[in-house]
Amino acid sequence: MAAQKSAQSPQRSLRRNAPDAARRSERSRRAIYDAALALVSEVGYPRTTIEGIAARAGVGKQTIYRWWPSKADVLLEAFLDLSDQASELVAGPGGERQDDIPDTGDLAADLKLVLRATVDELLNPKFEAPWRALAAEGLVNEQIGTEFVAKLLEPSLQLYVRRLRAAQEQGAVRPGVDPRIALELFVAPLAQRWLQRTGPLSYEYTDTLVDYALHGIAPR
Amino acid sequence: MAAQKSAQSPQRSLRRNAPDAARRSERSRRAIYDAALALVSEVGYPRTTIEGIAARAGVGKQTIYRWWPSKADVLLEAFLDLSDQASELVAGPGGERQDDIPDTGDLAADLKLVLRATVDELLNPKFEAPWRALAAEGLVNEQIGTEFVAKLLEPSLQLYVRRLRAAQEQGAVRPGVDPRIALELFVAPLAQRWLQRTGPLSYEYTDTLVDYALHGIAPR
Incomplete structure (x- = not known):
């Protein structure tokens, strides 16, 4: 790799x-x-x-x-480099970097694709231990945590913000919805299951999160 | 206290x-x-x-x-005791222990009430540092993490499972929805914001999570 x-x-x-x-x-x-x-x-x-x-x-x-x-600076760059490697794992068919979440016009399908790739990354032993060590330090060390979020986590969450904004323009997300909160409905459960080992990770699980987040759990 | x-x-x-x-x-x-x-x-x-x-x-x-x-045993009991104290903070008007999520027949209102109380707990300095230290250790120490989840976190998540099952019987949640996954739509975002400091905690935020989770972000 x-x-x-x-x-x-x-x-x-x-x-x-x-x-x-x-x-x-x-x-x-x-x-x-x-x-x-x-x-x-x-x-x-x-x-x-x-x-x-x-x-x-x-x-x-x-x-x-x-x-x-x-x-802190060496480690941050090492993690940024690791993060680049993770992005390349979900590279497109031509091998290009997948910096944006795909927009095929089908929001559910696009989100499911990216979350399935995230499941693969999180289960990859190359990423598991170092990410976990950094996240643990970030919980108790506010300076490291803030830097980790600003430079590593938030930029990847902003990819979801952009995709959800495009979906709003296409009429696939309600106009009043705040994309920065909406993305947490499917990203945070996956993060918690991985970080805190509160449940198994699978494609079926992340597909379900996307369906619930898009359509709600109350009857329509 | x-x-x-x-x-x-x-x-x-x-x-x-x-x-x-x-x-x-x-x-x-x-x-x-x-x-x-x-x-x-x-x-x-x-x-x-x-x-x-x-x-x-x-x-x-x-x-x-x-x-x-x-x-590990002393600490686990100290945390169980701390958790009891947290439950008492959200005690009912008669001072009784709030072991179950209230069921007024209005699912959105009941979930918002409990999540607002959780915001108060998470911002309480008495709980903040020890919970954070335990969660951080749980990330890197699988045995502690598993015990923390089984004895402290999962029992509190099961209160949501029970409330969502009652809502299913009342027709307020779709029959096919898995309550154990559904609760993660509002619990996990709050946990992530608190643990990883990815955003501010407020009543408005948790109210929004409940609305999005119940009604979905796609147009109805």
Whole structure:
């Protein structure tokens, strides 16, 4: 998967024509991300240190400090990179990045597709442990939590806001509905089941959430 | 609030007629719960120890071990007791325990009432830090998480299941709807906003969740 990521990354053109030094830099950066995510998964956020990341990545501490001012910054970029890899897993048939939620004109089908892909991501061991460690730290450390939400979670929620606004223009969502609240009806249950292990994740489950959110649980 | 709790607790009759020893036991038990919750809030679950709880509560370690086999057991009971206190905050007008969600025949009004009370609880500093510490540990420690869900979270979710089943019998919820999934449409968004600080909590917000969940976001 890391190879797949590199082949599609913005650094591709840089790497092709790069001198050895740039290629080494890219290798170091990748090793640092991998080490940071592995460490945070194993020992948790508080006990992850720049020294530990450097030792595990096989680079000097100064290499890390040259690129990032603090542990929080390395980890945030490692998570942003992991998040990019997750997006690529749900890439379109041509391999393009899936930055927007598809709009086929069928809101239910589009939401179900994206939530099914999210189920796959959440059950992927590559993402499970580091995301969980970051989320746990965010609960008790307000600064990390706020940054995590602002830079990682909220941008992905805004994709739903855009798709629901388009649906409102198409008449598929009632005009008075607040899209930022509406998306929580299907996103938050999935997040809670995954984070707190309150129930199993399945395509059937996320499909049901979409149906209930669109049509309500009261009789029509 | 602790005094209010004692006045209403099942130990009341015991305490009234109790010999000094029983009264001392009850005082120690309360001191141990308070110490356990304060410590877990301040240093987190992993660094909370029986020794630390005993020192803070002003009791001997053996007093704790006589009643509970492990740190996990003391903490679980301290949280169950805290949860009882939270339930009493939403006690009925006669001061009775509010174990069931009210059934006035108006599902929307009943759900809004209970969710507004939950907003009050979640914003109460007495509950905020210890619940957050326990939830954070539950994310990364599967055993604690599973026990937390089974003994604390799921029983409170089952109150919604019962209320939604009654609503189905009354024709206020569609027959095919799974109540255990349906409740997540309003409970999980509130939990996520609180835990991950993804947005403000207010009565208006929880009222909106109930309206969207009952009537859907698609045009009727």
